[in-house]
Amino acid sequence: EDQVTQSPEALRLQEGESSSLNCSYTVSGLRGLFWYRQDPGKGPEFLFTLYSAGEEKEKERLKATLTKKESFLHITAPKPEDSATYLCAVQAGGTDKLIFGTGTRLQVFP
């Protein structure tokens, strides 16, 4: 069964304190792994797509990496405005459906 597990559930960081969020997955034939950011009461905002092991993508303070079993979202020198829930999702080959993890709720304090 295709499955996505995110850890930790919640993360509190001081402004400037770098850290990483983990997304472990099992899927039959990965088509893509996606990272989204969701603010309270809003829809998810697309961040990255990763397609194959070894791929990395960066956007401002965020960097996503992918291996055959997991993905990391590295946050460098976070700011309070980075506070949000970060969602990881996978898409198996032959389907358009996304399978979401339960998310990591990040809080960055000044």
Add this chain to the structure above:
Amino acid sequence: GAVVSQHPSWVICKSGTSVKIECRSLDFQATTMFWYRQFPKQSLMLMATSNEGSKATYEQGVEKDKFLINHASLTLSTLTVTSAHPEDSSFYICSAQRLAGSYEQYFGPGTRLTVT
């Protein structure tokens, strides 16, 4: 680019009435649109997948006669919650996948439905 809108952003209705939610891709054409619901502090749960001009495919456990989906064009899909009950109160979010290119889904801002 890749903007998806939803209307309304929130709605309150009485038990037994029906509510329609619209999802539009504003600057791209979408081969496929998806409907999710999300309960507080939980992740997104896929309800159904719709392709333009075809019947929607519902996930197991989702009542297709209760949640009617119409995908009228490459930029518009609607979800109608029929005979709504308080347990249907939730946050409904749509997403759209581009006609060509990558497999990314772009999400709308969501609709908060409260049934009294």
